[in-house]
Amino acid sequence: MIDTFKRVLDSDLWYSFKRHPLVIGAAILALICLLGAFLAPLIAPHNPFDLKTLNLLDAFTPPAWTEAGKAAFFLGTDDQGRDVLSTIMYGSRVSLLVGICAVALSMVVGITLGLISGYVGGAVDAFIMRIADIQLSFPAILIALLIDGVARVVMGKDGHDDVAVYVLIFAIAASGWVQYARTVRGSTLVERNKEYVQAARVIGRKPLIIMFSHVLPNVMGPVFVLATLHVGTAIITEATLSFLGVGVPPTQPSLGTLIRIGNDFLFSGEWWITVFPGVMLVILVLSINIIGDWLRDALNPKLR
Amino acid sequence: MLAFIVRRLLQSILVMLAVGAIAFSLFNFVGDPVSLMLPPEATQADREEVRKSLGLDQPFYVQFATFIGNAVQGNFGISLRLGRPVSQLLAERLPATLELAMTAAVFGLFVGIPMGVYTALKRDKWTSKLLLTGSLVGVSLPNFLIGIFLILIFAVWLGWLPSFGRGEVTDLGFWTTGFLTTEGLRAIILPAITLGFYPITLIMRLVRAEMLEVLRTDYIKFARARGLTNNAVHFGHALKNTLVPVITITGLQLGGIIAFAIITETVFQWPGMGLLFIQAVQFADIPVMAAYLCLIGFIFVAVNLIVDLLYFVVDPRLRVEQSGSGGH
Amino acid sequence: MTTPLLEVNNLRVQFPTRRGLLTAVDDISFTIAPGEVLGVVGESGAGKSLTGAAIIGLLEPPGRIASGEILLNGRRIDNLPFEEFRKIRGREIGAIFQDPLTSLNPLYTIGRQITETILTHLPVTPEEAKKRAIDLLNEVGIPAAEKRIDHYPHQFSGGMRQRVVISLALAAQPKLIIADEPTTALDVSIQAQIITLLKKLCREHGTSVLLVTHDMCVIAETADRVAVMYAGRIAEIGPVADVIHKPKHPYTVGLMGAIPTLGDEVERLTQIDGSMPRLNAIPTGCAFNPRCTRKQEVGARCTTERPGLLPAGATQASCWLYAQADNKQTVMA
Secondary structure, eight states: OHHHHHHHHHSHHHHHHHTOHHHHHHHHHHHHHHHHHHTHHHHOSSOTTOGGGOOGGGTTOOOTTSTTOOTTSTTOBOTTSOBHHHHHHHHHHHHHHHHHHHHHHHHHHHHHHHHHHHHHOHHHHHHHHHHHHHHHTSOHHHHHHHHHHHHHHHHHHHHHHHHHHHHHHHHHHHTTTHHHHHHHHHHHHHHHTSHHHHHHHHTTOOHHHHHHHHHHHHHHHHHHHHHHHHHHHHHHHHHHHHHTTSSSOTTSOOHHHHHHHHHTTTTTTOTHHHHHHHHHHHHHHHHHHHHHHHHHHHTOGGGO | OHHHHHHHHHHHHHHHHHHHHHHHHHHHHSSOHHHHHSOTTOOHHHHHHHHHHTTTTSOHHHHHHHHHHHHHTTOOOBOTTTOSBHHHHHHHHHHHHHHHHHHHHHHHHHHHHHHHHHHHHSTTSHHHHHHHHHHHHHHHSOHHHHHHHHIIIIIIISOOSOOSSOOSOEEOSSOEESTTSHHHHHHHHHHHHHHHHHHHHHHHHHHHHHHHHHHTSHHHHHHHHTTOOHHIIIIIIIHHHHHHHHHHHHHHHHHHHHHHHHHHHHHHTOOSHHHHHHHHHHHTOHHHHHHHHHHHHHHHHHHHHHHHHHHHHHOGGGSOOSSOOOOO | OOOOSEEEEEEEEEEEETTEEEEEEEEEEEEEOTTOEEEEEOOTTSSHHHHHHHHHTOOOTTOEEEEEEEEETTEEOTTOOHHHHHHHBTTTEEEEOSOHHHHSOTTSOHHHHHHHHHHHHSOOOHHHHHHHHHHHHHHTTOSSHHHHTTSOGGGSOHHHHHHHHHHHHHTTOOSEEEEESTTTTSOHHHHHHHHHHHHHHHHHHTOEEEEEESOHHHHHHHOSEEEEEETTEEEEEEEHHHHHHSOOSHHHHHHHHTSOOTTOOOSSOOOOOSOOOOGGGOOSSSTTGGGOTTHHHHOTHHHHSOBOOEEETTEEEOOGGGOOSSSOOOBOO
């Protein structure tokens, strides 16, 4: 156990990490955001969704450091008197939840299809890859919009709200599986032709299982990079859909929803209602992208 | 080469049929097609007639064929929300979206390519590193947020540019343009920057990555070994080899730009197809959704085809020559 | 003695890495006379290609020339500013690399690539440049040169491409060509043709060649003198026939013994135990000493002091076996 730890510390990856203060900063920031989001019920200064604690008189309070601000509401309040800082923390929770779950689902589907496609080959491979190609020529947002729109129609307004989050996760996952499938398929094709697979077949063992244990380690690096960057994209996609009004239901606002709500007050001067959720979104995605970008370069064998 | 064109055309038709199938299922299975084609005050007799004329008593593949036939002629029925023929609505709004998309694409190319070349050639200057970090921020900013920030700064706080609408447009009959009036030009700036932000970032990073790859190749090394000037090496050789894949990838981006216009149009209330589509999704206006889907599908397929053909023009290795190689 | 065309004195090429400073070329010296072909032979990683790259000024960072000097016709070139060196490249020193396919820009015709090189260095008109390009192609044996000058690299076969590369290297009439493994990527039957071509052209134009390769047979065919490199140092240097038939350095002896030859009555090929040390683990003293079978004849000196090039019969070898008690001994710093 200690040996593995020592090996990690001595590895090129850790060395590269230590030399990039920007990445270290991003990692710390991301960690803070993650903790703040998941511990929101425990550490948020207010509960913005408990209607009993809301007071309309508190509405439209500007941030604490301005003249009319109050210390209790550090980043101000919105039109219903909800504390912006708390809504941001709860909102990040939803955003992160949808983003990470969507990516996880996408990864599982993509890796599985990639393995099957590469291993089985033939018509199955051609079919899966054709769908992938067609899907690739459409931007993810459109696909997510379509799935969401169809679900909305099929389930009706109220039925949809209950499962909106799941539909959203599915929609975002469906729009992003292709990149994993392609990477894994490539790796699988390479492994399939190797002699140990044929040898396994000869002695009667299932080459499939052995192949997975050889393919997956090779492919985990690039898949991990893809996944990290994908989380950023997924969060943006969810925020966009919520901003457009076709994402999460209003009962579970994400950062995108918050921005949309605040947008209405932009012209009347209450800029903080939309700006702070926006800044939070950017910080979240930016730190993830910085880490993903660094990871891609650090794991790229050509740049060693 | 002819075989290639034919094959790609067939592929494109297949993709279009697939898109059409999805649109068809939208039409028929998600909602009642009869009411989709009729205004709400229609009588029972009218419905029966439409049912017959729609061929809903016909077998499945006949229905599909009719749908495709209608689609090809541009007939997608009546919008549930606005009560007007969908094709008319789309035709009205197409110019707005296309002008916006084109402007954004032009920004992408004319800003992204030079910045990409600069950051590749002058890797160690701090300006380069600044641009690179900026590009990372650009990729992390969602489209709508850029729009909101731009509106906040330039429309609300500085009051320099309008924050919604197209401004004054000139009607050219089949096309309405905003380029011929100052109001129109002022109105398109913020939306075009918003829409073009992501392409600029993407193209810049792409050009940089590609150029760095090219600068590592043997033929660049050989060119230097022959004593060619830096200009000749960088702009004569490296740039050309870099731009070949970049131009084609950018072409593929065009479809994406048109799709992302949905968001920009929403933020700026730009009267284009994207805004129409979003309103359709919110309202469950199936005919508009189906029509938009087919149109977008067509644009994508057409752009892909053109880009593939462009490769032939640009890369001599793909052109088939007669008896090229001599002996040893 | 005529002024050597190229003089390399105490050249040292180093790479700063996170695990320390690596010395890939460690204090080597040699000369090349006008019109002479000097072969540089050795295993992969011995530093041969880096020597060539250093001479033409194309060392890839972070590699750099740490010390030493390189003189072309008596003039120091290793410390020249970029623009000065650029003018020398192609015009006085040319280069040929291993893979002819990747050496040519696939998007330009070979005619354009040749005329561009000519126009960069020689004050001629474009028409004149094109005429010279056609002449060059004829010289290297490309049939139907006037037509093929407008063809793209992918339209040539491997051997033809290498001929084009050679014509490109000779386009501005340099006096020295650095040929880095010019035949390694070619079929054996083509190799012979290219070698013959190279020899012929260099004889006709009076061009010197620094021929870097791991293939001893190519050296035997082409070179006048040969330098055997080991772990970044020169083990032995001398006329080709002498190095091959009467090697003096134990490494060279092992190398020659490991090459199978037709007609020789040999029971077993020689094998040198062990392998060339990695750059971060070069032994003190003579780099070859852990693998040397004649160490006991010299004693402790092999492991403590690094030998310089000592006269050994017709060649020079960096081995303490040839230290003369009454001569000044060259000890490397």
